[in-house]
Amino acid sequence: MRTRTSGGPPTVPLPRMPARHLPWLGPLPAFHRDPVALLRGARERVGNAFAFPLLGQDVVFVSGPEAHAEVFEADETVLSPREAYRFLKPVFGRGVAYDAATPEEMDAQIAPLRAALGSRNLDGYVRVMEAETRAQVARWPAEGEIDLLTELNRLTVAIATRCLIGEEFHRRMGPELPRLYRELESGIRFAGILSAKAPLPAFRRRDRARAALAEAIGEVIAERRRRRPPDEPAGPAADGQDMLAVLLAARTEDGRPLPDDIVTGMLIAMVFAGQHTSAVLAAWTGVLLLHHPEYVPRLRGEQEELWAPGSPLGTRALHRMELLDHCVREAERLYPPLVLLMRKALRDTVILGHHVPAGSLVMVSPAVAHRMPEVFRDPDRFDPSRYAAGRAEHRRPYSLISFGGGKHRCVGPAFAYLQVKAAWSVLLREVDLRPARSGYVPDYSTLVPGPATPCTVRYRKRPGRPS
Numbered sequence: 001m002r003t004r005t006s007g008g009p010p011t012v013p014l015p016r017m018p019a020r021h022l023p024w025l026g027p028l029p030a031f032h033r034d035p036v037a038l039l040r041g042a043r044e045r046v047g048n049a050f051a052f053p054l055l056g057q058d059v060v061f062v063s064g065p066e067a068h069a070e071v072f073e074a075d076e077t078v079l080s081p082r083e084a085y086r087f088l089k090p091v092f093g094r095g096v097a098y099d100a101a102t103p104e105e106m107d108a109q110i111a112p113l114r115a116a117l118g119s120r121n122l123d124g125y126v127r128v129m130e131a132e133t134r135a136q137v138a139r140w141p142a143e144g145e146i147d148l149l150t151e152l153n154r155l156t157v158a159i160a161t162r163c164l165i166g167e168e169f170h171r172r173m174g175p176e177l178p179r180l181y182r183e184l185e186s187g188i189r190f191a192g193i194l195s196a197k198a199p200l201p202a203f204r205r206r207d208r209a210r211a212a213l214a215e216a217i218g219e220v221i222a223e224r225r226r227r228r229p230p231d232e233p234a235g236p237a238a239d240g241q242d243m244l245a246v247l248l249a250a251r252t253e254d255g256r257p258l259p260d261d262i263v264t265g266m267l268i269a270m271v272f273a274g275q276h277t278s279a280v281l282a283a284w285t286g287v288l289l290l291h292h293p294e295y296v297p298r299l300r301g302e303q304e305e306l307w308a309p310g311s312p313l314g315t316r317a318l319h320r321m322e323l324l325d326h327c328v329r330e331a332e333r334l335y336p337p338l339v340l341l342m343r344k345a346l347r348d349t350v351i352l353g354h355h356v357p358a359g360s361l362v363m364v365s366p367a368v369a370h371r372m373p374e375v376f377r378d379p380d381r382f383d384p385s386r387y388a389a390g391r392a393e394h395r396r397p398y399s400l401i402s403f404g405g406g407k408h409r410c411v412g413p414a415f416a417y418l419q420v421k422a423a424w425s426v427l428l429r430e431v432d433l434r435p436a437r438s439g440y441v442p443d444y445s446t447l448v449p450g451p452a453t454p455c456t457v458r459y460r461k462r463p464g465r466p467s
Ligand code: HEM
Pocket: 081, 110, 117, 164, 269, 270, 271, 273, 274, 275, 277, 278, 281, 336, 337, 338, 341, 342, 401, 402, 403, 404, 405, 407, 408, 409, 410, 411, 412, 413, 415, 416
């Protein structure tokens, strides 16, 4: 049956999710346990668009490159990321990013970071990435077991802190940071999306962690401002310059520096958006290589060809490591760090010819999208060659959506790829790894599902390599 939306073209009513569930609660237990299996299963049964209730919220789920294009390219007055992600306000802070007064103000806060992180001149960061990975491996005994996700999380905490917030902050807060970042994130669970103010212990820990980080960042900002008064013009972002320097140099439309609390909030937002996501991507890359050890000799051959022993690792060499790149992409496809992306419908709209009522929460899922057989051949198979020239399945617009798309596409893919590739370049050289258990499965109890911990792997340092 076709109907018309406000005089527009005829639309088809949205099918309902076929699973049995209660009217208001919806399929909450199944969604909590494994949202990807639930959505993927429903898509196979009813197609690329369907609706379901979730705790009193009307959810519309859509999938496929055409639907992604419609969602990511929609006008923000129709499909709003700000309204969907306002639950992040306790982490980012008042007036920061999704809580900015207008979409234009949010864009103005993000624009200097997008420009700085989009530059190809990120060699200064790669030096930090290489040094931190080497230092981490040097702390391990000659052989033993590690929790891969915990180690990579520690690594990305150090890298994100040094490159984004800066060396002074890292020296001052270093040992406390993994805990503080974890507490910040643990407050953003499903309950946080529904009620950010509920008196849950995790929310109190989140608020304390944020306050401690904000205070320390505030002190560093004050010291930097003393060294460089705000009206002194700063030059363009230089190689290796941290994001704090970029934000301190940024100016609002009327030529004033960004207020300190916005700079602080943006730095917390960047670490929040980019640190654990990168650790998870690096961990899945490792888990997939453990299950496909046939790629390791070829990856080591590529390393030897492109990175001479004793020379510093650089962006140029990392960009040329094609096989490593394809392995990381395959991890990103099979286990995208963010499995659900959201928009709030502010007005009635149409997606894939279906009427979507105002007030709906519109969801797309990279994890569902990346395993669509119409888009990726044999989608459950680890197959890095799908990205090779001539095949390049990911070139179809909006097929690979781990970093989102359109105007709000992630600002950090270049940084994230460099980081994951630098870490695995050092690890491939310095250690042999073997699985210490069978089956590493995603942990859907967090918003950024990594391999469930303990994610134990056995390692042995390779003879003749630096320790
Ligand atoms: C593997 C690592 C990462 C993944 C998978 C990832 C994923 C994403 C996704 C999917 C979005 C879009 C969300 C949406 O449209 O609903 C996004 C936005 C964003 N990401 Fe990332 N991200 C990663 C790393 C980073 C890094 C390293 C940074 C910063 C250094 C960063 C900063 C941001 C920011 C600021 C936004 C908001 C952009 C906007 O709305 O205009 N991300 N990210």
